[in-house]
Structures are given as structure tokens and as C-alpha cells.
Amino acid sequence: MKRIGVFVCSCGSNIEGAVDVCKVVEAMSKEPYVVYAANCKYMCSSSGQELIGKAAAEYELTGIAVCSCSPRMHEATFRKAAASAGLNPYKVEIANIREQCSWVHKDTAEATGKAITLAKAAVSKLCRDEELYPQSFPVTKRALVIGGGIAGIQTAEDISNAGYKVDIVEKKPSIGGKMAMLDKTFPTLDCSACILTPKTVDISHNENVRIFSYSEVESVSGYVGNFTVKIRRKARYVKEDLCTGCGLCAEKCPTKNVPNEFDLGLGSRSAIYIPFAQAVPKVAVIDPDSCRMLKDGKCGLCSRVCGAKAIDYSQKDEITEEKYGAIAVATGIDPIDVTPFDEYSYKNSKDVITALELERILNAAGPTNGRLVRLSDGIRPKTVVFISCVGSRCTEEDERGKTYCSKICCMYTAKQAILIKEKYPDTDIYVFYIDVRAPGKNFDEFYRRAAEKYGVKYIKGMVGKVCDENGVLTVKAADLINNEQMMIGADLVVLAAAVEPDKTAKALASKLNASIDGNGFFNEAHPKLRPVESPTAGVYLSGACSGPKDIPETVAQASAAAAKIIGLLSKNTLESDPCTAHADELKCSGCSLCANVCPYNAITYIEKEFRMPDKTVKIRRVASVNAAVCRGCGACTVACNNGAMDLHGFSREQILAEVDSICS
């Protein structure tokens, strides 16, 4: 006999404000099978959960319906409460009368009516709930970190310090990411390389960490605790274990004029190269597009000069397969392409540069050895104009840019202005801004220092046009505070380009089954409460892949992701969600329709013996679902012609009961 308890939450005034909870309780107590109905101020509180326990014992409840907030919020809480009351945790249904009722309907009568309908639907589904039991499966105690920037390094470091194995996959020849390209960091003006390189060197010597540099994730299969990842190790044409990183090959290479990616094409490198002085691993790599030996088969100089005999022109991409328990995404951000912004003349003038390019110019290891010069003529600029929000905070119609604030530009603009003023105090610096956003520890003080102590001229207003006439730049802008038009002759114009997710993020998200938002940033499992987890179990978000972040925030989030991963890896077994598909062998005809639509290859076919009514034995092919692999999407249930496939937790009978209840 079904004995159902209905618990209606007031959620303070959140539900009570629009829904007459007493009426809901009254209506529900008259429903068939409902033996108990009550209201509680906060069902999620300990007293609410005690109420469930007490009622379950007193009324011998077999199922619990909670009318409260979204099941995405508190389903786990009420399942636990049911379990501690001695019920099967899957005999719990939630009617969402907050997010989908009291918060969206103002009229009390309408909201109460809807709440009752939703509660009735939950009860009719609950009447058809089965007792479900999760299966347990082992956890692979190794984590994968995708991306070797500061976020990936920090996550890997923290996981390895807890004693677990970690692999880092980095698509570039060296780890270090964007931070390795920066000169100084705000607001402390720490030298970026000086604080990063101890970390990169440490991680390369850490015996728990393997670094797959110049590698990319090819495919991901499996599920939380048991991922199988194929990693493409791109051909370097240099044997990583033999190369000593002496750099002689790069020195002798006859092809010298290849644009250097690390300097954003401002400097040049040879065809065989080490990306930068502090590269980790410090191993040379041959660029097959510019190497004479690989293109025409004529040269081979590097192989002759290499004392370690590390050059191998016949190297091919290799695919290695590894198993992991958890995956951290640390793909970070990239500045957007500013060439579509014609008004700033970035394409036409060499003296209009992006902020990251200025970063390389200011860097002592950069293309100009740290001297601030114009790229067109090598002369030091006397007037520098910074334009902020290039591509940030654009209107929805402007497809060139992004609607969001890139968060870091105001601060790095202040930093670069200070760096220039420190080196060349006689430089005139203008910064055009919409707003200066400096919310962070010592951020506003830092920006004010730039404006007040260093005399950087901050002008509120947007630049309409940058004209390049025979190498002379004129910035035309509006000063919104003094309400006047301005024309400034500039020697150098710096664009604070918006940031966007890394180009590979989208493809990676689909490999991982992780979702991304409209801007291409990874979605969090919950934007406030689970910021470092993706909605896909076992996939974690480290750093700026989930939104623009500065270095301290990136590091904090990277460590948070590591803490979550350590929590996962510390378990010996995990329990699988029992809401999986299952086949009714008597109805199954073995037609393969279900296996064809299954995205996880969870369905296999087995030969099964059936005893027929005439006592003969018949062997038939029937579907069998691997519950550990099935994720419970239900694609197979609809594909099945015979109605043999059904889904635990969302069975045909349950959903039809809900439909009937809502329509009646």
C-alpha cells in the first residue's frame, strides 16, 4: 500500500509570498494515497528534515513529495533526509513551486492553483517511483589538466602536493601560457616571469606530474572516475628525452625570419626554435611549415650540429591513451582580433598596437629588449594614447566585439601607463575610458597612483577614430566630462583588446560533454555555489576558461578546482546514479535501434535463453545496458519500437502520470 507524505515549504516568504501554502496542504491531504501533509517554514533546515523523519516513522510513509525550490537545488538534501528516515532515497519527488511558481506568478490565486497542480503531478509520479540502488565503481587516481598556463600549473601543483598523479596537456611547445608573455603584473608590479618561472621549473621536476607539451586532447570517453583520454603528441621532430636545450640548432638554422609567436609576430625566430628562454620543457621544436629539410629535404644543418643527436625529421604525431579520474579545464583566454575595428587603424598603422604587443615590447626579453619604440621607425614615442574597452562592452548589434566587460583591461592599462612613466617620465600619456573599473585589493589605489602621482591623463570618452596620415597618428575623441571634441597627435596608440575564450575551447567542450555559454566560456555547475565544477561530473574549471579573470583570481580558482579534484580522487569508489536505462528482455527484439542512438555505447547485445511455454528453450539476442556507462539521457527509450527500453527515475509510466495529472 502506498502511503505518501507531502511536505510544503514556505521558504521564508519566498514561496509563502505568492502561494497560499495552507491551501496547498489542505488540497494535498485529500489526494489519494496521501496520508500526511504539512507545511514547514524551511524544509531544507534541520527542523524540516527532522519533520520528514518523524512523519515517515509515525505514518509509515513509503514516499515523500516535497513542494519547495527547484530539484536542482535541494533534491540531494531531501534524498538524504529520506534515506536517514529509512526510506529508499529515490522515493522522493520534488514539486518546484518556487522558481517555477511563486517567483514567476504574482497573483496568489493563480500561483496557489499552479502549486497544487504541480504537487499533484509530483505525487502521481511518486506513486510510480521504484526503489533504486546505486552501483559503485572504482576511481582512477590520476588527474588530467588541460592547459599549461598559470591556472593549469597551479591546479596540477596542488593536486600533486596531495600525493596524486597529474598530467598536464599543453598545446604549445612550452607551458607558461599568457602569464609568461607579460612583463609586470598589477597592482604590485612584480616581474611576471620572476614569479612564474619558479613554478614552471618546480612542476617540471615534480615526480607526480607529467607534462605533455605540444600535445592536444584528441578524444575523451568514459565518465567521472574513469575517463579514457586520447592525447595527440604533435611531432616536434626533436627527441624530447635527448634534447638538452642548448640552443645551438636555433643559432645555426639558416631560416631566421619566421615571425615569433611568443612575441606575437613582432620579433622573429628560426625554423627550429625554443619558444622562449625559460621554456619548460626546454626542448627545441621544428616548425614544419618553414623548415627547409621538412619542406624540400635539403638542409639538415640542425641534425649535424646537435651534439645530443636529438633531431629526428621522420617523427610523426603520436596518440597516447591515458586513464584519468578527473579532468580540469584550464584553457584560459586570448585577446580578440582587433583588425575588424577599422576606426582604430590597427591594420594600416604599425604604431597602433594591442596591449599584449606592448607587453612584449616592454619586456626585457622581448623583440626590442625592453626599449619602448615605435615599430614603424624605431623612435621612442613622446605621446602615447591608450584606448580601453576595444571590443568589450559592445552593443549586441556590434558583432566585432563582446557584450561583457573583460575585467582586466582597466588595470593592465594603468600598469602599462605606470611602466612607461617609470622608464620615460617625460612621455605624455592619455587614457580614454568608458568607466575605470578597479574593484580589487589595492586596485583603485593603483589606478589613482597612475592618474595622480604619475600624471597619466585619464579622459572619460570614447575614441571615434585614429587617423594615420603619412605615419602621423591623430586620435579624434570626445571628452564627455568637458563635453568637447578632442584631437591628439599621438606617436603610439595602444588598444586594450577584449578577451575571449581560447580558440580550442569550443571543440574541447564538445569532447568533454561540458557546456559553454553564448560567449564560449565554460558553464559552471552553479554560477555561485559551484563555480569550479562543470555540469558534467568529473570535469572541473580552472581559471579564466569560465570567464575573464586576473592572475590572483585565476590562481584562487585553480586551487579551488584542485581541492575539488583531490576530494574526488581521495575516494576509492564512487556511486553511480541509478537513473539509467534498462531493457525488458521479454519485449526486446534485439533490433539495435537503441544501440545506434546511444552516445556512450552503453548498450550491448547478449544471447539470452528463454524458456518457451512448450518447455523448449529458445536463444534470442537482447539488449543489455551497462549501468556504469549509461548516463540516463533516455534517447534509447524513445527509439525502441517495442517499448522494451525504459529509464529508471523517468519511466514512461511516471512521465505519463505527470502528463495526465497536469492535463486533468
Add this chain to the structure above:
Amino acid sequence: MQLNGYKPKIVAFCCNWCSYAGADLAGSSRFTYPDNVKIIRVPCSCRVDPVFILRAFGGGADGVMICGCHPGDCHYTSGNYHTRRRMKLLFSMLDYLGIEKERMKLIWISASEGEKFASAATDFMNTVARLGENRRLGDLRCKSKTEQN
């Protein structure tokens, strides 16, 4: 919400990962929509069997919404592609059954599109209200019971 004294019944199937979360977001952002839209949570839009939709129409629903993740964003990789194909077939069948196509709507709503859910629900409700009551598959016993209420 009522239109000329008539209150359509709308069933919305929402996938757990995108659309249901989008509907939750509509709630937490307080974007209002008509109370006649009642949501049924399914793990993925591909769990929505055409039978469920026909049963809803048969039971007296005036409109059915099927909401899933945007193509390419399915939590289960490919579920919404199956939905899209199945619903296309069902759309062509509705005509045959004499049910106006406009009574059924397939829409992609992500977890961050609360406002879109609210406006889609409102628009759909207005469309259905203009079409009037769904009598074609309506179970007469079922209807009379509602009228008594």
C-alpha cells in the same frame, strides 16, 4: 492568465540541464510568464516520446512545448538532434491528426536564457490562446470534468 474567459493548458517538457535550469533562472530573475505553463522535468529533450505529447493533447492540453539545449550543447552530446528529427516527424503528423501545428513548439533554451524561457512561454501561450480550445483529441469525459471545476 485568461483570454476571453478561456484558460489554455500548456505542458512544457524541459531538459534537466539547459531548459529546466533556464526556467529556474527565469524564476530567480523574476521574469514572469503565464501560470498555465506547467513544466515536466525530463533528463534530456530526447526522453520526450511523441506518445507523451499526443497523450497530453488527448488529455486536454491545448499546447505542448518541448525545450532542449541548443544544438551542439546537449549535455548528452547528441540528444537534442534526435529530438529535432523526431519532432519534425511528429509535426508533419499533427496535420494528419487535425491538430494545428502551432499547438506544438520545439525550442532551444540554454541554462543562461531565463528571459528567453519567459518570453517563449508567454508568446506560445498567446498563440495557443488565439487558436482556442483543443477539441480534436480532447477526451470528452476529461473536458467535462474540468468544466465542472
